[in-house]
Amino acid sequence: MSAEPLEIHLEEQDLGRSLRHDVRVGLTADPKWLPPKWFYDARGSELFEEITRLPEYYPTRAERAILAGRAGLVAELTGAKTLIELGSGSSEKTRLLLDAFTRRGGLGTFVPLDVSDSALRRSTAQIADDYPGLRVRGIVGDFTRHLDRLPAGGRRLVVFLGGTIGNLLPAERANFLAAMRAALESGDWLLIGTDLVKDPAVVVPAYDDAAGVTAEFNRNVLRVLNRELGADFDPEAFTHVAHWDPEREWIEMRLRAERPMRVRVLDLTVEFAAGEELRTEVSAKFRPAGVAAELAAAGFVAEAFWTDPDALFGVTLARA
Numbered sequence: 658m659s660a661e662p663l664e665i666h667l668e669e670q671d672l673g674r675s676l677r678h679d680v681r682v683g684l685t686a687d688p689k690w691l692p693p694k695w696f697y698d699a700r701g702s703e704l705f706e707e708i709t710r711l712p713e714y715y716p717t718r719a720e721r722a723i724l725a726g727r728a729g730l731v732a733e734l735t736g737a738k739t740l741i742e743l744g745s746g747s748s749e750k751t752r753l754l755l756d757a758f759t760r761r762g763g764l765g766t767f768v769p770l771d772v773s774d775s776a777l778r779r780s781t782a783q784i785a786d787d788y789p790g791l792r793v794r795g796i797v798g799d800f801t802r803h804l805d806r807l808p809a810g811g812r813r814l815v816v817f818l819g820g821t822i823g824n825l826l827p828a829e830r831a832n833f834l835a836a837m838r839a840a841l842e843s844g845d846w847l848l849i850g851t852d853l854v855k856d857p858a859v860v861v862p863a864y865d866d867a868a869g870v871t872a873e874f875n876r877n878v879l880r881v882l883n884r885e886l887g888a889d890f891d892p893e894a895f896t897h898v899a900h901w902d903p904e905r906e907w908i909e910m911r912l913r914a915e916r917p918m919r920v921r922v923l924d925l926t927v928e929f930a931a932g933e934e935l936r937t938e939v940s941a942k943f944r945p946a947g948v949a950a951e952l953a954a955a956g957f958v959a960e961a962f963w964t965d966p967d968a969l970f971g972v973t974l975a976r977a
C-alpha cells in the first residue's frame with residue numbers, strides 16, 4: 658500500500674501563529690528562550706539525522722541497541738494493532754518494532770506524528786514501500802497539542818522515542834503524560850525512551866560535537882526565524898553553548914551573542930548584550946526511579962524498564 662496523504666493538523670497559518678507567539682513570548686523574556694520544536698524545518702531535520710550518526714551522540718545508538726534486543730518482546734506483550742509514533746522524524750529505530758510486528762503479525766496501521774512535514778513525507782513513503790500491507794497514516798502535528806487527534810481503538814501502542822520527552826520542562830512533562838493517559842484507553846500501551854543521568858563528560862560532548870554539527874543545528878533556529886518571520890539575525894554572530902545543569906540534571910543548549918546586537922523580528926526590536934545567552938533547548942536526563950514515578954503519577958503502570966549494557970539510555974514499556 659502506498660502511504661495515505663498526510664493528515665495536516667498544523668496548517669501553515671497555525672504554524673505561523675504559534676511561531677509568532679513563541680517568538681514574542683520567548684524573545685521578550687529574561688532570560689530569552691525559544692522552544693526546540695522550531696529547529697525542525699527540512700534543513701534542521703537533516704542536521705538532526707546527521708547528529709544521530711556522530712560518534713559523540715550516544716542516545717540513538719544506545720536506544721537502537723535496546724530496541725534491537727526487545728522489539729520481539731514488545732510485540733509479544735502488547736499485541737498491538739495500531740502503532741502510533743510521536744515526534745517520529747525519520748522513524749529509523751521504529752523499523753525495529755515494525756520488523757518485530759511483521760514477524761508476529763497483527764499490526765494493521767502505523768501512525769507517525771511529527772511537526773516536520775518534509776521528514777514525514779519521506780518516512781511515510783519509504784515505510785509504506787518497505788512494509789507492504791501496513792496502513793501508513795502520517796499526521797503533521799504537535800505532540801503537546803494534538804493527542805486528541807490520534808486514531809481511536811484497536812489495541813494501541815504509542816511510542817515516544819529518542820528521549821524527546823526530555824525537551825519538556827517538568828510541569829510540561831506531567832501535563833503531557835496526563836494528556837497522553839487521557840487519550841488512551843485502559844489496556845493501551847506506551848513505550849518511552851529516556852536518556853539517563855550520567856557523567857557530564859559523556860553527556861556534554863553529545864551536545865557539543867567536534868565536527869560542529871550540533872552548533873549548526875542550534876543556529877538553524879535563527880535561520881528559521883529569518884526565513885519565516887523576516888527577522889535579521891546574523892546566525893554566525895552566535896556561538897553554540899551546551900551547558901550541563903547539575904541540579905536539574907539537564908542539558909541546556911544556548912546561543913551566545915558574541916557582540917551587542919539589535920535584531921528586528923515581528924514588530925519587536927530585540928537587544929542582545931555581548932555575552933548574552935538565548936536558551937534554545939532543554940534536554941533532561943532521567944533516573945530510572947524518576948521515570949517510573951512520573952509514569953505512575955500520570956496513571957500508567959510501568960511493566961518493564963530496559964537499558965543498554967552501559968546504562969546510557971532507558972526504554973520503559975508502560976500500560977495505560
Ligand code: AVJ
Pocket residue numbers: 708716819820821823824863864871910938939940
Ligand atoms: C531529538 C530531542 C531527543 O535532546 O537529544 C540533539 C535533540 N538536541 N542534539 C536531544 C538534540 C541537540 C534531541 N531530541
